[in-house]
Amino acid sequence: MTYWLEHAWLGTHVEPGVALDVADGRITAVRTEVDAPPPGAVVLRGFTIPGLANAHSHAFHRALRGLVQVGSGTFWTWREFMYGVASRLTPETYHALARAVYAEMALAGITAVGEFHYVHHAPGGTPYAAPNAMGEALIAAAADAGIRITLLDTAYLSSAIGNKRTGEPPTAHQLRFSDGTAEAWAQRASLLKDGDMVRIGAAIHSVRAVPAEQLSTVASWAATRNAPLHVHLSEQTAENDACLAAHGCTPARLLADHGVLGPRTTGVHNTHLTDEDIALVGGSGTGTCMCPTTERDLADGIGPAADLQREGSPLSLGSDSHAVIDLLEEARAMELDERLRTRTRGHWTAASLLRAASEDGHAALGWDEAGRLEAGALADFTTVALDTVRTAGPLPRLAVETAVFAATAAEVRHTVVAGRHVVRDGSHTLVPDVPSALSEAIAALRA
Structure with a gap:
């Protein structure tokens, strides 16, 4: 599977157009200067950072x-x-x-x-x-x-x-x-x-x-x-x-x-x-x-x-x-x-x-192989939107500053864990209605 990242944090700088190849839950290759999504790639618009x-x-x-x-x-x-x-x-x-x-x-x-x-x-x-x-x-x-x-x-x-x-x-x-x-x-x-x-x-x-x-x-x-x-x-x-x-x-x-x-x-x-x-x-x-x-x-x-x-x-x-x-x-x-x-x-x-x-x-937490977008690392990453009322405006090269000092959890658009798309376009793929699940679980404890 390949994920195409519109912008990515590679540890030292923001890189536009990055393709991550993923297999068996790990990143197998990081390809830069990929200006357009490869055929069949999953497109992640915004700024992708390690999970x-x-x-x-x-x-x-x-x-x-x-x-x-x-x-x-x-x-x-x-x-x-x-x-x-x-x-x-x-x-x-x-x-x-x-x-x-x-x-x-x-x-x-x-x-x-x-x-x-x-x-x-x-x-x-x-x-x-x-x-x-x-x-x-x-x-x-x-x-x-x-x-x-x-x-x-x-x-x-x-x-x-x-x-x-x-x-x-x-x-x-x-x-x-x-x-x-x-x-x-x-x-x-x-x-x-x-x-x-x-x-x-x-x-x-x-x-x-x-x-x-x-x-x-x-x-x-x-x-x-x-x-x-x-x-x-x-x-x-x-x-x-x-x-x-x-x-x-x-x-x-x-x-x-x-x-x-x-x-x-x-x-x-x-x-x-x-x-x-x-x-x-x-x-x-x-x-x-x-x-x-x-x-x-x-x-x-x-x-x-x-x-x-x-x-x-x-x-x-x-x-x-x-x-x-x-x-x-x-x-x-x-x-x-x-x-x-x-x-x-x-x-x-x-x-x-x-x-x-x-x-x-x-x-x-004992996950030394996570937290980086590099070959061999666990395929865990998240994408922050750069086009909301909180994040629109700054140049893409300032995406890390924008994410840390302006973005919130509401800006998260995608979360991938072990290569699996857990959050897609702001919705959880495994727990369909998280607010209801929270409300019901908390109500049961307060009853």
Whole structure:
């Protein structure tokens, strides 16, 4: 199969008239200076870029959109609403919701999602007959929506730091998140398997949720499998204060001392870091996943993304709580938030922001062969319209700047995953009516 791209981002420049030959889910050739579509080619008008990687997702949070934008509060009051939705999830309702959410992602040009998954058991903590029923529901949902998934199976064992060995017991809401111990978590997570469209990774929910003496068990599990490992890091100042009180160090230092940090690891948010923390994260090659919309929505703060990258931390992006699902918005928000913080402009080029949203995001999720339009790469790409009220006007050579700083998810016209046309002319080919699917799935959880 051949796709003809009116304009394409080839990593360093915008190229007009590009033909991508695709076979067995991969790009086999990239031909430039192809002025007209070859016979039989699928024509993609607009600006084609590598598929976007949503490196941090909690699919069930999509049911909170609108609800948690009423009134005021903090992260901690928001969390109570989140627990309410989590308490209603079953494998069936979670599959229905996640299928619609992942379809929404495909419509936004996202070809791979990192699902930070911790709702493992039935309410009260009773295991399902199939121990990974909830995780398997998410994997099936991604397949139904036509996108790749890295299931970051999450250890969530305690409600607060407490003592070094056990932490504080889970609350009633958190019982269904917990396997009891990191060893029990590892036994259950080991039953999950990679596939052509699936990677299995690990996550430490936070230093609040995994006692210090059990951190290394999760890190070793991921290291043995060469799997990605993610962790919420210093999202809240209260987390830092509690860690200092219990352990005499910051969360970043605690993770470093227990072997968690490193090139396969991604810290999510990394908001309230000291200068020493930034050096620890960057110097170890640990990645940073910024989720600017959620960080603003929850009033978390603006993380030191530019400083982290200068120290060696690769940047990726996520939609996290899904207040919106728009990786182009997340990319420009990282730059615009930094402008507000520093009162200077131009911390990242549009090209580097696009790389964070695509190639580096895929790498954070274990898809090193994705995120580039080149021979041998996975055939995952998306096309942004250049003729809408938001994108019309600039010269095509400025298409990357236009896409990152002006376009939205509404500009996505095509999404191709593994060579398959998942979104065509702005419509999902596998989930015909995504708004209805979302409405029905969310209504079932709120009933």
